[in-house]
Amino acid sequence: MLMEVNEDAYREFYKTKRRQKYLEERSAKNGDFSYDMLTTERFHGEDILVDETADAGEIAMKQIMLDRLRQALLLLTEDEQRLVLEIFGEEQSERALAKKYGISQAAIHKRKDRILKKLRKWILF
Numbered sequence: 001m002l003m004e005v006n007e008d009a010y011r012e013f014y015k016t017k018r019r020q021k022y023l024e025e026r027s028a029k030n031g032d033f034s035y036d037m038l039t040t041e042r043f044h045g046e047d048i049l050v051d052e053t054a055d056a057g058e059i060a061m062k063q064i065m066l067d068r069l070r071q072a073l074l075l076l077t078e079d080e081q082r083l084v085l086e087i088f089g090e091e092q093s094e095r096a097l098a099k100k101y102g103i104s105q106a107a108i109h110k111r112k113d114r115i116l117k118k119l120r121k122w123i124l125f
Contacts, residue, residue, distance in 0.1 A: 065123065072122040080115050087112060 073081060086092045098105040
């Protein structure tokens with residue numbers, strides 16, 4: 001598709017293009033580096049500049065919630081603590097635990113839900 005432009009627009013376009021090429025060549029010659037140099041059709045170079053430092057408030061809140069969880073876990077019965085450990089610590093399935101204890105998977109699921117409701121209530125006050 002051809003598009004007609006006036007001479008000034010044509011000159012300005014190629015002037016900008018030549019300037020960009022000159023700057024790129026000069027940067028390459030000087031060994032300059034910029035994150036823009038990493039930009040491709042599929043990746044923007046500046047995307048690697050994401051600030052990964054954690055927010056202090058967020059860290060504090062997580063720590064408070066973990067402390068509350070630890071305290072709440074101590075309020076559970078030994079059987080409840082064991083079930084929490086098996087499900088979440090050892091990542092055993094409800095089905096495997098049902099077989100181990102000789103009860104239905106639905107019974108294990110109900111116990112787990114009951115325990116989680118208790119913990120939520122204690123943690124969130």
